[in-house]
Amino acid sequence: MPNFARSAAGRPSPQDGTRSMRPDRDSPTPLALIPENGAESPKTRRWGQRWAEVPEDWRTATYRFDTAPHNEVFVRNTNYLRSDKSYPFAIHGPQRLTDELAWWVWTCWKEGWRKIDPAMLAWWKRSIDEMVARRAQFSHEPVNSLVDLQPELVSSLAIELFKHRKGRMPSAGNARNLNSIHESIHLLLSGRCVDTPWWEAPEWHLRVDDRIPRREHEPSANVIVSMRGIRPSWLREGVRIWLRDQIINEQYTWTTAVTTARNMGGYFGRYCDENGISHPALVTDPDDLREFAAQFLSWLRSPAATNRGTSMGQEQVSKTQTTVQAFYDHMTDEKARIAKLTGDARWNTLGAAHTILFPRSMRKRRRTPDTIDADKFITATDLSLMACHIPVLGAPSGEKITVTPPSGEPRTFTGLGDDSAMRAWFLQSLTGRRVSEILMLDFEPLTMLYGPDQIATADSTAFVARLRYQQTKVEGIDPTILVEQEVVHLVRTQQQWVRDRFPGVEPPYLFPALRFNHRGTEPRPRTSMYDALRRLDTAVHLTDQGGQPLKFAKTHRLRHTRATELLAGGVPIHVVQRYLGHQSPEMTLRYAKTLAVTAETEFLRYKKYGADARELALAPQEIYDMTMLGKRTDRILPNGVCLLPPAQTCDKGNACLGCSHFATDRSNLHEHQAQRAATQALIEQRKRAYRDRTGDELTDQNVWVQGRLAEVAKLDAIIERLEQEASTSAIGGAGVGGRTRLSVTPVTHGAHHEVLHLARVNRPESAL
The missing domain is CATH 1.10.443.10 (Intergrase catalytic core)
Structure with a gap:
């Protein structure tokens, strides 16, 4: 059995060298962050820059809800609409707290982040006042920023105060609205006003942090790259640096980073966490790496990997293998730098064996399907x-x-x-x-x-x-x-x-x-x-x-x-x-x-009939093959197909309806109906012309008329048979029992023009 590096509890032990992502206090400060003499400290630079952007009339955290621009960010609340009154929301504590609140309200207005209910904001402010007072009384760590207050703690205290004041619990909707206030404040302050690098955040938000590299237009801009669910901790810190490098170097788009973080935590991270893998090298002996990879691959292909009782598809398995291998390729190439950035020297133990976790023999070839479904x-x-x-x-x-x-x-x-x-x-x-x-x-x-x-x-x-x-x-x-x-x-x-x-x-x-x-x-x-x-x-x-x-x-x-x-x-x-x-x-x-x-699917959808509406013994697949073999497109007729053997020639002219080699189906119903109407019109035209020329009537006993009437009779038989099939087997579009079945011919052309027409029909009157 290979000797995997693990701790007894499945988590990194205190002796395994795992350390925080942040450098030690004694670590040298990067040259780019050394301030000049008299310059502002890097720890307050970002907040100072943000606060300097706020206009003077937004800095007091006092608002008139009945006039612009404040009424553009606050929702209408009848309890806060006195035209002669301004409502203050200054927090009882360090001035920085009120300033942060004022900055958040202004940002919500400037960028359209959200609407704010003044009643919810007042409830939130009372909770913050109480929390600041309690911290000052019972703790040696005062509240210096709203970022210091975790959303769940604020929510818990707010509910406690509401229950004490009202004698009941708040409604679920009000509790959610209150939570959303502090979550939004905490999110924006953490992403824009704190001086730590963007990649150290537990969640990466493109809309929140403008330091994150991005494309001009990002279709997944609202999706979050989350590090919270990645375990063990050594993997989380490694993935953090790896994805940061891939984004900066434009190797991964934001969408790829989202799915990669999810897959690394959901599959590889979960496997390592459940099996107590506590070291980035995965195993103690490099010779055991191949066995580790084999066991991980076995788990990936088992129902245990999905938690839904079925195994994941081969494409997802291959994608996970590729992702894990790409991660270790990068970490091995950059191991010295990764060890320094994470403060975890164990990354230096990676070697060449980690770049071939999944050799060719362990990878099932991913085949691109020849056709789209x-x-x-x-x-x-x-x-x-x-x-x-x-x-x-x-x-x-x-x-x-x-x-x-x-x-x-x-x-x-x-x-x-x-x-x-x-x-x-x-x-x-x-x-x-x-x-x-x-x-x-x-x-x-x-x-x-x-x-x-x-x-x-x-x-x-x-x-x-x-x-x-x-x-x-x-x-x-x-x-x-x-x-x-x-x-x-x-x-x-x-x-x-x-x-x-x-x-x-x-x-x-x-x-x-x-x-x-x-x-x-x-x-x-x-x-x-x-x-x-x-x-x-x-x-x-x-x-x-x-x-x-x-x-x-x-x-x-x-x-x-x-x-x-x-x-x-x-x-x-x-x-x-x-x-x-x-x-x-x-x-x-x-x-x-x-x-x-x-085209083949549409051809095989319907049963084939011959002349006189008789049912053919040949299967639709055989008929399709017969018409397609040797590129016999000359056998495809406007109203069906010709089954004449290739060596023979046709001398029947336009008399396919009387031919034993003729076959048709329900998709040609409209063509047959049109031919019947045209034949009837032709008979009437010939009768009128004969009457005008001779003064006599052209009777049905005329040899030409008899031939055309025979064609009409055959068309009647075919149409009756096809309509009978359509009425019993066609599928209605709305999926509701008892509806009239659709009998429209299913075609693969003309859909674009049909939608053009329906879009025009459904225009609003203002657009006509």
């Missing part, structure tokens, strides 16, 4: 069904709205009141952009190609502008695409919505966040968009033609659909690649393979 494609019929129901999301909250789906019965829903999310969904459907690319659009993302007069008279399918989006996934790509007039209308309507919601301000983003953003400076998070679409899914319960749930929240399917449609329409690969923002044609070609899979 066919179920990620939405047919035109299903997309039309979704577009019919998306207005439910945009209708005013609580207002009744009636939706009439294609070939379905009207249904009535209650509006969800999120028209901004409705427009974002339409834009994503029409452009094929990722959800983050839509939500982070600039407030003015359009470059018009023509003048207003030309655009007003342009065809609805004509490209009239270029849409600029935020490309955050692939570098070196032109982040603009051509868009139609309806996209322009959606953008203009959303711009007006933003102006109405944020009067006097032009926010940087077209889709600003709905909460904690009263000045409109932050884009709407993806989680907010997904929550809105999930509410819509719960309300309408759509199903596709196969009976599977048709989820609005799976927005990436819209991108797959747009890409596959472009390829199906004959757009060249390199043009589709540029439109999708792909760096290589290989990624775009995956959609081409999906197109083939989708």
Whole structure:
């Protein structure tokens, strides 16, 4: 059994050399932090800089809630609206405490962080006053900053004071509001006014700490990189330095850092903690490293790693292996520096064996699938069904709205009141952009190609502008695409919505966040968009033609659909690649393979029938193979397929309906109905022409008329058989028992034009 380095309790022992991340007091101060003679101490520099930014009229922590600008940050509370009174919130203690409160209120107003309830703030202030007094009376450590007071302690004391004053416990809602006050104060002060490096914080917030390196547009800016859950402590401090280096060197994006910290703590950290691995080297003898890696890999592939009774997928296992190996590669290369930064000399014991924890023999090759799943494609019929129901999301909250789906019965829903999310969904459907690319659009993302007069008279399918989006996934790509007039209308309507919601301000983003953003400076998070679409899914319960749930929240399917449609329409690969923002044609070609899979799936969906509506003995798969082998595209007919052997030639002209090699299915029902109507019209036309020329009637006994009537009879038989199948096997879109089944032909082309039409139909009156 290998000798793993561990302590009896599964935690680092006092003798194992583990020390705090912070350098010793006797450690030399980095040259960049040595102040000049008479300069401000580094320990107070950041707070001094922040406080200097606060205008004089915001420094007293005294507010008039009935006048601007204070009424822009404080919510309306009838107990605090006396027009002749200013309300003071100065804290009874060191002046720094009141100054920090005033800075926080001003920051909330300036950046639109949140609205503040004056009643909650007064409750919080009384609690802080009491805590400062108790600390002064019973402790030798006075409160010098609000950062010294942990949120949970403030909350506990506030509830105690409320119970003493009111004789009852506060409501859960009021307790949450009180907690949010101090959590917000503590978060902003810790991130912006404390002089410790940003990477020493237990949680990293892009919005809070402006010292963290970042891209200009970060789709995961609201997501936190958390170090709290990473154990053991040696791993937490190592991951802290590793991720810091990766972010600074632009090796990892913020999104990657978030998932990496989560995976290191959730898998590798949990395994080390549960098995008492107390040393960064993992084992005492380097020869045992391979055995350690094998046991860890065995655990990863077992249900124990997920805590849900099933094993994780191979892709996640491989990703975890790669992450752990990348961590040890970096820590081994930089071990001397890491040991100095963490104050833990044990990192110096890492060696070459740690760079091959998972050799090639222990890594299962990660294979990129040849095709994207066919179920990620939405047919035109299903997309039309979704577009019919998306207005439910945009209708005013609580207002009744009636939706009439294609070939379905009207249904009535209650509006969800999120028209901004409705427009974002339409834009994503029409452009094929990722959800983050839509939500982070600039407030003015359009470059018009023509003048207003030309655009007003342009065809609805004509490209009239270029849409600029935020490309955050692939570098070196032109982040603009051509868009139609309806996209322009959606953008203009959303711009007006933003102006109405944020009067006097032009926010940087077209889709600003709905909460904690009263000045409109932050884009709407993806989680907010997904929550809105999930509410819509719960309300309408759509199903596709196969009976599977048709989820609005799976927005990436819209991108797959747009890409596959472009390829199906004959757009060249390199043009589709540029439109999708792909760096290589290989990624775009995956959609081409999906197109083939989708075409086959659609072909096999329906039972095949021959002339005179007789059922064919051949299986649909055999028919598909027969028509595709040898690239026999000449056998594909407008209303079915020809099963004539390759060596034979057809001498039947346009008489496929009487041919034993003809096969058709329900997807061609509309074509047969159109042919029947055309044949009937042709018979009537010939009869009129004969009567005008001869004065006699052309009877049904005429040989030509008999032939056409025979065709009509065959068409009648085929149509009756296909309609009978459609009425018994078609799947309704709304997933509600007793609804009229949809009989619309499922096609893989035209979905884009259908959504263009429905977006135009659902425009608000102000945009028409």
